[in-house]
Amino acid sequence: GENVEQHPSTxxxxxxxxxxxxxxxxDSASNYFPWYKQxxxxxxxxxxxxxxxxxxxxDQRIAVTLNKTAKHFSLHITETQPEDSAVYxxxxxxxxxxxxxxxxxxxxxxx
Amino acid sequence: ExxxxxxxxxxxxxxxxxxxxxxxxxxxxxxxYWYKQSAxxxxxxxxxxxxxxxxxxxxxxxxxxxxxxxxxxxFLHLHTLQPEDSALYxxxxSQDRNLLHTQYFGPGTRLxxx
Numbered sequence: 232g233e234n235v236e237q238h239p240s241t242x243x244x245x246x247x248x249x250x251x252x253x254x255x256x257x258d259s260a261s262n263y264f265p266w267y268k269q270x271x272x273x274x275x276x277x278x279x280x281x282x283x284x285x286x287x288x289x290d291q292r293i294a295v296t297l298n299k300t301a302k303h304f305s306l307h308i309t310e311t312q313p314e315d316s317a318v319y320x321x322x323x324x325x326x327x328x329x330x331x332x333x334x335x336x337x338x339x340x341x342x
Numbered sequence: 343e344x345x346x347x348x349x350x351x352x353x354x355x356x357x358x359x360x361x362x363x364x365x366x367x368x369x370x371x372x373x374x375y376w377y378k379q380s381a382x383x384x385x386x387x388x389x390x391x392x393x394x395x396x397x398x399x400x401x402x403x404x405x406x407x408x409x410x411x412x413x414x415x416x417f418l419h420l421h422t423l424q425p426e427d428s429a430l431y432x433x434x435x436s437q438d439r440n441l442l443h444t445q446y447f448g449p450g451t452r453l454x455x456x
Contacts, residue, residue: 235384277445330387
């Protein structure tokens with residue numbers, strides 16, 4: 232069935248380094264790819280999204296890239312800060328109302 | 343953080359109890375969602391309502407019964423749950439039927455089934 236694979240499940244980086252989280256999706260009809268950040272005890276919040284007609288999008292220290300041919304997309308965080316520590320979820324919409332989420336990546340940024 | 347609210351925030355119930363979760367959105371959105379979030383598992387979409395009509399039911403057991411009386415309110419009625427139903431239940435809303443609009447999540451209800 233439809234699924235979204237997300238790697239790694241845990242990522243630990245030193246403050247100031249970059250972090251990269253990768254996701255692959257199975258259905259080529261997917262056309263919208265949001266990324267959510269969920270801090271401990273809080274709700275998931277959108278941090279960036281990308282549509283299938285775009286290959287890359289950047290917002291300050293956060294960027295997302297999309298490779299439709301390979302069916303994968305990635306989140307890049309540069310100059311990481313301790314407040315970036317959270318669980319990050321990728322997702323892919325498969326048409327209609329189906330949003331499939333990845334299992335999440337727990338990011339630790341060490342000061 | 344008052345766009346989407348959920349009550350109660352925490353709920354402990356026995357397997358024979360009946361309880362309801364409530365979600366309210368103040369964003370003028372037309373679509374609302376229930377998700378289940380279990381530890382170390384992806385967010386699972388349970389139900390979707392668009393303009394108060396259920397448009398998605400992701401093979402959810404009948405012990406979960408959603409209700410959407412209007413576009414601002416969404417309920418999840420719980421009856422004879424199992425311990426494995428313990429999880430964080432998240433409500434979300436989006437602007438309209440088109441999922442290319444961002445979903446905004448509520449804070450969730452932490453449910454424990456004894």
